[in-house]
Amino acid sequence: MRAASLSRRTSIAAVVVFSLVTGVSPLVHTQAKPRARALGVPFDGTPGPLNAITDVAGVEVGHATIVRGDGPLVVGKGPVRTGVTAIWPRGKVWQPVFAGWFAGNGFGEMTGAPWVVEGGVLGGPVMITGTYSVGAVRDAVNSWFQEVAKREIPWHQPVVGETSDAFLNDGLGQHVTRAHVFEALNSARGGVVPEGNVGGGTGMVAHGFKGGIGTASRRVGDEPARRARPGELRDPRTAHDRRRAGRPRDCGRRTDARRTPAGRSRRLHHCRRRY
Numbered sequence: 001m002r003a004a005s006l007s008r009r010t011s012i013a014a015v016v017v018f019s020l021v022t023g024v025s026p027l028v029h030t031q032a033k034p035r036a037r038a039l040g041v042p043f044d045g046t047p048g049p050l051n052a053i054t055d056v057a058g059v060e061v062g063h064a065t066i067v068r069g070d071g072p073l074v075v076g077k078g079p080v081r082t083g084v085t086a087i088w089p090r091g092k093v094w095q096p097v098f099a100g101w102f103a104g105n106g107f108g109e110m111t112g113a114p115w116v117v118e119g120g121v122l123g124g125p126v127m128i129t130g131t132y133s134v135g136a137v138r139d140a141v142n143s144w145f146q147e148v149a150k151r152e153i154p155w156h157q158p159v160v161g162e163t164s165d166a167f168l169n170d171g172l173g174q175h176v177t178r179a180h181v182f183e184a185l186n187s188a189r190g191g192v193v194p195e196g197n198v199g200g201g202t203g204m205v206a207h208g209f210k211g212g213i214g215t216a217s218r219r220v221g222d223e224p225a226r227r228a229r230p231g232e233l234r235d236p237r238t239a240h241d242r243r244r245a246g247r248p249r250d251c252g253r254r255t256d257a258r259r260t261p262a263g264r265s266r267r268l269h270h271c272r273r274r275y
Contacts, residue, residue, distance in 0.1 A: 035195075048217035052193045053087070053233040055217035060088040061233065062188030063199030063213070064180040073170055080175045081168040084137055085128040085199030085213060086184040087233055094151050096121040111138050112159035123153070125185065127160040128200030130169060133176035134162045140181035148182070165203025193233065 037043055037051065048055030063085050069078030089097045099122035101113045111134060116122055124145065129137045141158035145151045165171060184199060195201075196212040204211030215233045 043216075045218040048219060050192060051217055052215040053217060054190045054193055054215075056230070058088075058090045058190075060091055060188035060190050061193045061215075062086045062088075062184045062186065063194055064176075064183040064187070065198050065202050066175055066180065067197075067202065068175075075170060076173045078170050078173065078175075079168070080170055080173065081197075081203035082130045082133065082165050082171070082175060083199040083202040084133070084176055084180050084184045085201070085233075086181075086188050087126045087128075088185075088188050089122065089125070092149070092185065092188065094123050094145065094149065094153060096123040108162055109134055110159065110161045111135075112157040115157045116159065122159060124156060124158055125188075127158065127181070127184070128163060129160065129176055130165045130171055130200070130203060131162045132171040132174050134160050136174065136176055136178065137181050140178040141185070143178060144182055144185050148186070161200075163200060163204060165205075167203070167205045169203035 035051070037047070053059050054061060063083060065083040066080050068080040071079065073079065089095075098120060099116045100120070101110070101116045109131070112122075124141060127137050127141060138158045138160045141160070142153075142156055145153055145156065193213070193215045195214055197210075198213055201211060201213035213233065217232070218230055220230060
């Protein structure tokens with residue numbers, strides 16, 4: 001990460017990382033469900049108070065989740081398992097922060113990335129949604145600044161990352177609307193971050209496992225004056241290093257066929273854990 005008071009990295013795999021020197025979120029709550037660390041998974045490092053991206057002061061996260069329908073796929077009707085997630089770096093304001101971008105796996109779409117690369121700053125939120133809703137979310141972010149924030153920003157290029165929810169969701173139906181984007185933006189808060197099947201993580205599948213929204217933070221540095229607290233929010237659709245808690249997983253070549261609601265056959269890889 002860049003050595004700045006606040007830095008940002010986003011990847012095509014929908015990873016958002018913030019870091020703020022001596023930044024502490026004032027909101028401390030408890031999770032309703034146990035998390036992996038509480039269940040004894042031996043992750044490295046020392047987490048912040050919430051072990052979430054919101055341990056970085058000022059960061060707010062909001063979701064809009066759409067779950068509707070069951071049965072065979074009917075384009076335009078469902079089943080719908082999708083949503084949108086909003087991550088504000090400094091709350092619901094236009095306040096540019098230092099930013100950077102990298103491609104985690106070289107496959108995917110993220111609007112606004114060229115400006116982040118060339119300008120090195122980001123003014124608005126980072127959004128996460130399904131592949132076919134990226135355009136609608138991008139446009140809605142600009143509308144939010146004009147209609148809700150009452151701020152005209154003629155050159156704003158919103159950052160919206162896509163993650164494919166094609167296995168579980170009627171993506172072609174494009175069910176994410178402007179109202180859902182406004183809901184995610186307006187509902188964003190500090191404190192505990194809802195995880196799992198929420199927002200942009202609702203329809204995620206990663207190598208045969210159910211994916212979803214996850215977040216974490218770590219304390220970095222020993223001296224108080226140099227201490228930083230990076231935080232991350234992740235919406236995985238794939239895995240890059242095939243490790244869990246620092247332990248390698250043996251991912252074999254065997255695949256199993258699975259039927260989608262539309263009857264299409266897809267093959268999902270399965271990984272055997274080696275602990």
